Structure formats: structure tokens, C-alpha cells
Amino acid sequence: MSGLQAHGVVRSYGPTPALRGVSLDVAEGEIVAVTGPSGCGKSTLLHCLAGILRPDVGEVHWRGERIDTWPEAARSRLRRTEFGVLFQFGQLVPELTAAENVALPLLLAGTGRRGAGRAAREWLDRLGVAHLADVRPGAMSGGQQQRCATARALVTGPRVLFADEPTGALDTLGGEEVLTRLVHLAREQGTTIVLVTHEPRIAAYADREVMLRDGVVDPTGLGLDEPLVPVAGPGAVAR
Numbered sequence: 001m002s003g004l005q006a007h008g009v010v011r012s013y014g015p016t017p018a019l020r021g022v023s024l025d026v027a028e029g030e031i032v033a034v035t036g037p038s039g040c041g042k043s044t045l046l047h048c049l050a051g052i053l054r055p056d057v058g059e060v061h062w063r064g065e066r067i068d069t070w071p072e073a074a075r076s077r078l079r080r081t082e083f084g085v086l087f088q089f090g091q092l093v094p095e096l097t098a099a100e101n102v103a104l105p106l107l108l109a110g111t112g113r114r115g116a117g118r119a120a121r122e123w124l125d126r127l128g129v130a131h132l133a134d135v136r137p138g139a140m141s142g143g144q145q146q147r148c149a150t151a152r153a154l155v156t157g158p159r160v161l162f163a164d165e166p167t168g169a170l171d172t173l174g175g176e177e178v179l180t181r182l183v184h185l186a187r188e189q190g191t192t193i194v195l196v197t198h199e200p201r202i203a204a205y206a207d208r209e210v211m212l213r214d215g216v217v218d219p220t221g222l223g224l225d226e227p228l229v230p231v232a233g234p235g236a237v238a239r
């Protein structure tokens with residue numbers, strides 16, 4: 001089966017269990033929100049799916065290939081090509097302008113300087129911040145920085161975007177503006193999104209919500225507010 005899957009993923013930090021057997025299928029082009037109370041394992045699941053962390057037990061598959069056993073170099077290459085990541089604080093390089101920040105992943109992937117610069121400006125334009133191309137992050141608002149970070153996450157045309165509380169540092173209006181553009185662009189390009197959030201308003205942008213509780217998929221889906229689609233029984237594949 002294509003898409004992204006976790007099978008029985010278990011992950012601890014020393015004695016602290018974070019995931020206690022999570023299975024999840026994400027279809028290509030789908031936008032899935034992973035929700036649940038603080039500490040329930042959302043970020044750990046996202047990191048395992050993105051190949052940043054390795055599960056202690058269980059498997060992660062992308063397009064039919066098991067990726068959790070790949071060496072770090074191969075998983076990191078996957079994150080530079082088919083996967084993109086976007087965090088709460090955009091983590092732009094402060095010394096670089098917006099255009100330079102957005103061009104960076106392309107330059108690292110071997111694109112020529114001129115082509116990378118052109119693509120960076122196009123993506124800044126799509127995110128509504130073309131006018132900030134020559135500005136450094138320190139002179140931008142949080143929302144502007146997050147738009148630039150979103151452009152940087154999408155410029156390589158990732159098949160999957162992993163977003164961890166991408167609007168968590170923004171006010172409601174700013175957050176929704178960034179998210180509306182992100183979801184629109186993802187749909188346009190058929191990009192899959194795995195979106196970690198604890199805010200029901202943000203989760204409502206997804207096609208489906210998967211709720212975690214204490215390191216497992218909450219079978220009731222009632223951990224927070226009403227879920228969009230309740231998930232199946234314990235240990236079942238959340239789909």
C-alpha cells in the first residue's frame with residue numbers, strides 16, 4: 001500500500017514511555033491532524049514518521065518501503081527530498097534574508113544558485129511575503145517568519161510535510177492565515193500533511209483527526225473536543 005504507515009510504534013525516552021504501540025495509515029494527499037493532551041506523544045510520533053527518531057519497536061513505511069531501519073544518512077536525504085518539516089518557531093537562519101533562507105534547501109539538494117533564488121522568490125510570493133525577500137528574520141513579525149518558513153518547507157516540493165504546531169507561536173488570526181495558505185498550497189500540489197496540534201480550530205483544517213492519549217491512539221476520539229472522524233478500536237489501524 002502506498003502512503004505513510006506506522007505499525008505498532010513504541011518509543012521511550014529512557015524510562016519515560018512516549019508511544020506505546022501506535023499504528024496509523026496516512027494516504028497520499030491526505031491532511032491528518034494528530035491531536036491530544038500535552039505529553040501524549042504527538043511530537044514523538046511525528047518525529048518517528050519523519051525518520052528523525054527511530055522507534056524502539058514497530059515499523060514506519062513510506063510508499064511500501066520500510067524506512068525506520070534506513071541509516072541516518074538515507075533518512076536525512078529523504079527529509080531533504082520527499083519529506084519536509086515545519087516547526088512551531090520557523091527556525092529560519094537569522095543571518096540570511098528570507099530569499100536566502102528559502103533557497104537553502106534547494107542549494108543543499110544541488111540546484112544552481114540562480115534557479116534556487118528564482119524558486120525562493122516564487123514561493124515567498126505564494127505565501128504572500130514576496131516583499132520580504134531581502135529582509136532578515138529579525139526584522140519580521142512572527143507570522144511573517146512563519147510564512148517564510150512555510151515557503152522554505154515547501155520549496156523542494158515534498159511529498160509529505162510534517163508540521164509540529166506550525167502556528168503555535170502566532171495569534172489566532174495570524175495562525176489561521178498561515179494555515180489557510182499552507183492547506184491551499186498542499187491541496188494544489190497533492191502534498192500529504194501530518195499536522196501536530198492541540199488546538200481543535202487548527203485540527204479542523206485537516207481531512208481527519210487522530211487523537212493520542214498516553215502514547216496510544218484514543219479509541220473514543222473524545223480526548224478533547226469533538227473529533228472530525230472518530231478512530232477505530234484499540235490497537236486498530238487509525239484510518
Ligand SMILES: Nc1ncnc2c1ncn2[C@@H]1O[C@H](COP(=O)(O)OP(=O)(O)OP(=O)(O)O)[C@@H](O)[C@H]1O
Pocket residue numbers: 013016017018036037038039040041042043044045198
Ligand atoms: N527528549 C526527551 N527526553 C525525555 N522525555 C521526553 C523527551 N521528549 C519527550 N519526552 C516525554 O515523552 C512524552 C511524550 O512527549 P511528546 O513531546 O511526544 O508529547 P506531545 O504530545 O507532543 O506534548 P506537547 O503537546 O506538550 O508538545 C512526554 O512524557 C514527554 O515528557
